[in-house]
Amino acid sequence: MPFDDAPEGKMGLLAGERAGDNAGALSVSEISNLLKRHVEQGFSHVRIRGEISGFKRAASGHLYLALKDENAVIDGVMWKGGAARLAFQAQDGVEVIATGKLTTYPGRSKYQIVIETMEIAGEGALLALLEKLKAKLAAEGLFSAERKRALPFLPRTIGVVTSPTGAVIRDILHRLADRCPTRVIVWPVLVQGQGSAEQVAAAVNGFSAMEGRDRPDLVIVARGGGSIEDLWGFNEEVVVRAVAACSIPIISAVGHETDTTLCDHAADVRAPTPTAAAEMAVPVRAELLAGLQTSGARALRCVQRYRERAAEKLDNATRRLPTPETLLGPQSQRVDEMGERLKRGLSHVVADARGELARATGALRPAMLTQRLDHARGRLDQLWRVATSLNPDRVLERGYARVERRAGGTVISAADAKAAGALVLRFADGAVDARVERAGSAPYVKDKPEQPDLF
Amino acid sequence: MTEQTDLSALSFEQALRKLEEIVARLESGEAALDESITLYTQGEALRAQCEARLKDAQARIEKITLGANGQPSGTTAFDPS
Known part of the structure; x- marks a missing residue:
């Protein structure tokens, strides 16, 4: 031991060479290297339990951190290769068990552990980590009830994110087929172990970003039961965020009834098992069909009832509607009556007329005419007798002559005769011409008979 | 009662x-006879349309196929067996 012979409590000004001392003072590098070799040989494989603090991921991909407990702290480093294999998101506060070797960092008089693997220190620590993450994401509102969407009633296409092998996908497909055959697109992923969280998140994001005919209208993230470790991928932040951000309604069916992952909290609906997820996803087609048929039958019954009721009403109304006979009866009767009266009236008039005619005809006898004729003839005879007796030429038979002018016209005075000069004397048996000589003597005038009046 | 044409x-x-609604209106007995006949005709058309829509429903199971860029490029028949 190099310092063993140093005299106790005695320190000179100069470090002198000592007798029998074949080894001089060590340089800092020498001692550091000695120490390094010593530490690396003595602690080439250690497991340290401690809480991560001062966690930092460098751009190079290496992780820098410290492990601590109540009284001590030890720096640690995890190279890029090992860091990529980490099964959890290392962060401050997580209690871990780190496996690796101790080494020193002579440049800073430090020792540290080069971590090869790092695991969470037991279930309690895991749960503590889970609670922490849960609180953080809950604070962001990822689990809030307002974010939950209703599932589509009858999805046309269901996207399933799960392992392509194993019971889970078979259970889901069987139950879907039983209830309502539906188009299913499986996005195969690892559901356990390293890289599983990233694959699940990528699948959820992939469905969410899908466009066109293949885009599902419901997504199921499913995994069978397992230990908290097995299910850990579904607690990873990347999965939880992908599920919460999914643009399609999403069911989480991870693990069994009692297992709850953060993925379950972030999904719109949590199903206790994959089979239950299939039940929530689709209604029972047979029930729907039966319901439809019932609805159809009900509607038909209603319409028939309507028709019956309407027919009944129509019947009632029809019955109350008066018949043409009753409606037109009075008028018809009046027409009949009038017709009758018209006939009677006419015959009456005819009878009257006939009576009158008969009466008139009765008066119209030949006697009426002959009587009148006889009467007329009597009067005519009488008149004719008078007329005959008054014919001026009759007196000529008794010796009288009538004086006329030669030119015609009776001369009834002497003056006229004188004025006329030439006269005609008309006798009963003819006429002779005469001439006036002078005024006649008186007695001649006396003898001359008076001209009788014709009537 | 004029949208006879946009039923589809x-x-x-x-x-x-x-x-x-039509069935309910008919059953209420409030519609005049003329109107009831119009309603019934319309109801028949709706029923026929709904039935046709239900009878047309058929299962068709497809699967998304992804192109080289990771975007869906179409669907192919899917057999889950």
């Missing part, structure tokens, strides 16, 4: 709900 645009659930 309804989702199954909407169509089903509409059918139920």
Whole structure:
């Protein structure tokens, strides 16, 4: 031991060479290297339990951190290769068990552990980590009830994110087929172990970003039961965020009834098992069909009832509607009556007329005419007798002559005769011409008979 | 009662709900005869549409295939056995 012979409590000004001392003072590098070799040989494989603090991921991909407990702290480093294999998101506060070797960092008089693997220190620590993450994401509102969407009633296409092998996908497909055959697109992923969280998140994001005919209208993230470790991928932040951000309604069916992952909290609906997820996803087609048929039958019954009721009403109304006979009866009767009266009236008039005619005809006898004729003839005879007796030429038979002018016209005075000069004397048996000589003597005038009046 | 034409645009659930409304309206007996016939016709169309939609439902199981870039490049038939 190099310092063993140093005299106790005695320190000179100069470090002198000592007798029998074949080894001089060590340089800092020498001692550091000695120490390094010593530490690396003595602690080439250690497991340290401690809480991560001062966690930092460098751009190079290496992780820098410290492990601590109540009284001590030890720096640690995890190279890029090992860091990529980490099964959890290392962060401050997580209690871990780190496996690796101790080494020193002579440049800073430090020792540290080069971590090869790092695991969470037991279930309690895991749960503590889970609670922490849960609180953080809950604070962001990822689990809030307002974010939950209703599932589509009858999805046309269901996207399933799960392992392509194993019971889970078979259970889901069987139950879907039983209830309502539906188009299913499986996005195969690892559901356990390293890289599983990233694959699940990528699948959820992939469905969410899908466009066109293949885009599902419901997504199921499913995994069978397992230990908290097995299910850990579904607690990873990347999965939880992908599920919460999914643009399609999403069911989480991870693990069994009692297992709850953060993925379950972030999904719109949590199903206790994959089979239950299939039940929530689709209604029972047979029930729907039966319901439809019932609805159809009900509607038909209603319409028939309507028709019956309407027919009944129509019947009632029809019955109350008066018949043409009753409606037109009075008028018809009046027409009949009038017709009758018209006939009677006419015959009456005819009878009257006939009576009158008969009466008139009765008066119209030949006697009426002959009587009148006889009467007329009597009067005519009488008149004719008078007329005959008054014919001026009759007196000529008794010796009288009538004086006329030669030119015609009776001369009834002497003056006229004188004025006329030439006269005609008309006798009963003819006429002779005469001439006036002078005024006649008186007695001649006396003898001359008076001209009788014709009537 | 005018959207006779956009019946096909309804989702199954909407169509089903509409059918139920129509049946309820018919059963209430409040509709006039004319309206009841219109309603019934509409109900029939909805029922037929819903039934067709259900009968069309068929299982088709596919699997996403991923391209070289990790993006989905299509689907292939999937047999879970």
